Amino acid sequence: MNVAANQVILVGKIAEMTSVTSQDATGIRFILMVKTNWQSAEEAESFECVIFGKQAETFKQYTQIHATVKVTGHLHSCPHQTEDGQRFCGAEVIVDSFQLLERPEPVLAKVQEDSTKGNATDKKQNKEQDPFKNQVLEFLKDNRFL
Template sequence: MINNVVLVGRLTRDPELRFTSNGSAVATFNLAVNRNFTNQSGEREADFVNCVIWRKPAETLANYAKKGTLIGVVGRIQTRNYEKQQGQRVYVTEVVCDNFQLLERANSSESQSNNSSTNQESSSFNHNNQANNDFKRNSDPFGNSSQVDISDDDLPF
């Protein structure tokens, strides 16, 4: 069976970080994800997806992301249920996130609300603190040299 979810959206509120009785961190948050089409009045609608993330990624998300932050998440859909005190059964469907990435600079969302016409490059931050390379979109990856010195034997094709 396949149960994979990949979402990109904005946080509707600050992540809520809590700790279980055995000390595991868990953060819950809600992600607003735009639909690919507009409604009859030309407005783009969004889905609001409940998400949960555990352990170190939960702590990192709570420390670096806040309401309005654009993030990408990878995880799976999970449905759980519990019984209320009144005896009613409640079903909850949520995305259990394995990984996330911040998809813009920290001040980018603030600038976007102040100046919506600014075209800003997005950078990503992986919760594993892997190299955060700040490559410009149209920059030359080989520096200022106009030719690359490589033999035909080194080419994979």
């Protein structure tokens, strides 16, 4: 049996993000910038991505421009024709799932600031409950996986 797979996995930074509404569903359309190494020169390629439904709500709530995400989805072709009759065919990634890998630095600073607020008892309890809290934030700053 010969089965063709249409699966895309991309890791990159969000460059633009807009809400979209159609007759059937609402979603988020975003541009994902992905680093590429081509002939020993570092460049970035942009991919148009769309996410729908509950996933879109979650995506909007937890991500923002310049956040690093991993998306898994499939390609969807978008043929169109100009007013003078020229035909073009583009493609977009329909996102099935995503994973937030890194938030931009100002967001990390705010998370750290918020975590230091509170009384001494709360701080002591937080340290006892989550001894690896600071290591996780350092891991998010690691760019080796991008």
